[in-house]
Amino acid sequence: MDDIDRKIIDLLAEDARRSLTDIGEYVGLSASAINERIRRLVASGAVRRFTIDAAPDAMGRPVLAFVCLALAADTDEAAFRAFAATHAAIEECHNVTGAWSYIAKVRVASLPELEAFLAELKARKFIARSETIIALSSAVEASYTPKPVSP
Incomplete structure (x- = not known):
């Protein structure tokens, strides 16, 4: 990956719908060259997906919580990871150092729904x-914050 690839990723992170021509103008390459670089970035795994940034309030999930979790000693960690990967309320879940096993970023519609989520974790032991x-x-919230790209 070179500096041009990094600029392309930064531009796509700002707006994944940006045209190949527009990206090419920023980095000094043709649209077909940009298309080939993006194809290689996806194939290498450097770009994992193209997505949207939906407003949580508009999606009916205005409550944001971070749940620090210490797994029970007899927990099947693979089962927990599968649960975390598929549960609709969990946006992110990270294995962390320190007093906690994991920290989960959770979005739900209401506090009672957050309570129900916590009860489900307990019920599954x-x-x-x-x-x-x-x-x-939230003062700042983004999955990837690109550096400003200069033409």
């Missing part, structure tokens, strides 16, 4: 203990 932090607002 995944956790020994947890701590839930509810976000009041």
Whole structure:
């Protein structure tokens, strides 16, 4: 991956619908050369997917919480990971260092729905203990923050 590839990724991160011609104008390449570079970036795994950024409130999921989880000693970790990967409320789940096993970014419609999610974790006997932090607002939120791209 070279500097041009990094610029292409930054431009796509800002707007995945940006035209190949527009990207080419920024980096000084033809649209067909940009198309080939994007194809290679996807094939190599550097670009994993093209997606949208939907507003959580508009999607009916305004409550954001971070749930710190300490897995129970007898938890089947593979089963927990499969649960986390498929549960609709979990946007992200990371294995972490320190006092917790995992931290999950959770979005739900309401506080009762958050309680139901926590009850489900307990009912499945995944956790020994947890701590839930509810976000009041977000100063910055993005999955990837590109550097400003200069022409």
